[in-house]
Amino acid sequence: MEALAQALSCPVCLDLFSPPVLLLPCTHNFCKKCLDEILIHQNCSHVNGQFNCPMCRKIVHLRGRGITGLPRNTLVECILEKFKYELENLHVKEQNHLSQICKEHGEMMNLLCLTEDKPICAICKLFGDHESHSVAKISEVYAERKSRLVKDLDWMFQQSQCAEQAKKDLEEKMNVLTCTTADVKLMIDAVGASLLKGIQWRMAELKTKLGKDYAAKLEKLQLVANALQVPSHLHYQMKTLLEKHSNPVCFLQEVKLLRSKIEKCIEGNSLQQDTNYDISVGQYFKDLIRGIHVTNYISSNSEDILASSNEPSEIFRPDCPAFSFSDEVSNEAFCQKVLEFFQKSNKVKEDIMQKVP
Known part of the structure; x- marks a missing residue:
């Protein structure tokens, strides 16, 4: 070579x-x-x-x-x-041959120490560290363990086949799970968008109704405000007539005209007392949630769920109150809670307006 x-x-x-x-x-x-x-x-x-x-x-x-x-x-x-x-x-x-040579004694390792499960040479058994250990011929142990490994190999092959089939089944389940999740998300988006559209339509309808209600009542209040100026004008005209009329005939003619205005003023005061100019928060609230059980949408952990969502929500706007309830709270209790909040809010606004000079 x-x-x-x-x-x-x-x-x-x-x-x-x-x-x-x-x-x-x-x-x-x-x-x-x-x-x-x-x-x-x-x-x-x-x-x-x-x-x-x-x-x-x-x-x-x-x-x-x-x-x-x-x-x-x-x-x-x-x-x-x-x-x-x-x-x-x-x-x-050469490497295979060297691997069978005892490094300590340089002899062929033809024995297996059963105590330490380690190949040894004859000198290791007769004079070395394995003198008191149980040994067996490597050829016999090799044949027995090789036969056992063949059986284990067959069993492991069956296990690998089962594992491959199970893996395919799991992959199919994961694919089905992914597809189902996507379908459910589409359903939530579609149905949720439809529900939101219905709520938004009702909100727009109520806002339109509220605008008309507000305009009508404001117009009446403006008429009342104009009518409240009539007594001052009449008072001035009556006082002037008493102080500066020139003769009885003129006085009687002027008094007749003033009397007609006084009767209209009295009639206007009675209408003002009978007219309701308030807008009911409670009635609009009932119209807004009509047919809706709001406690199904607001629970004790609603804020945590919304906070962990990646999608921004208008519920976190500063002007929107956060209402949290346990699952036992009824729809009526929630409605009362909301009304109390807005009534309290209106009271605070009235107090602020009264303090403004």
């Missing part, structure tokens, strides 16, 4: 040839990378250049193609490939 390895070694790098192996006209073989270095060393850079063989110093002409024009020694490359294969097998066999 050493002689063959020497024959298959490059005379330049002294290692086994690295394909491609180029053959010179003088029959000497070199690695292509080694020839490249030789050309550089001999200052041969032209495709028509020439160089000397490092072995016999014979001149080699490149003839216009550089070293790519030199023939490859495919026979050496084939022998080299087989040599490397046999060399690797030989190395494996």
Whole structure:
């Protein structure tokens, strides 16, 4: 093997040839990378250049193609490939043999220490640390454990088949779960959007009704405000008449006109007392939640759920109160809670308005 390895070694790098192996006209073989270095060393850079063989110093002409024009020694490359294969097998066999040699005594390990479950040689049993241990022939233990491993291999193959099938079933379930989740989300979005649209429509309807109600009552209040200025004007006219009338005839004529205005003023006061100008928060609230059990939508953990959601909600606006209830709170209790909140809010606003000079 050493002689063959020497024959298959490059005379330049002294290692086994690295394909491609180029053959010179003088029959000497070199690695292509080694020839490249030789050309550089001999200052041969032209495709028509020439160089000397490092072995016999014979001149080699490149003839216009550089070293790519030199023939490859495919026979050496084939022998080299087989040599490397046999060399690797030989190395494996040597390693296999060394693995069966006792490092302490250099003898073949043909026994197995059953106490420590460790391969040993005969000297280890007779004179070494395993003298008092139970042993068995490696060949017998090897045959028994190999047979058991074959049985375990069959069982493990069945388990792997079952595991593969179970894995496929799990993948199908995960796919179904993903699809179902997507469908449910679409349903929630669609139905929820429809419900929200209905609520928004009712909100718009009530806001329109509230606007008309507000305009009508404001118009009446403006009429009342105008009517409240009549007594002051009449008082001034009556006082002026008493102080500055010129004769009885004029006085009687003026009094007749004033009397008509006084009767209208009295009539206006009675209408003002009988008219209701308030807008009922409670009535609008009942119209808003008509047919809706609001406690189904607001619970003790509603704020936590909304806070953990990635979607922003208008419920977190500063002007929106947060109503939280336990599951036992009734719809009526919630309504009362909301009305008390807005009544309290209105009371605070009235107090602020009264303090404004």
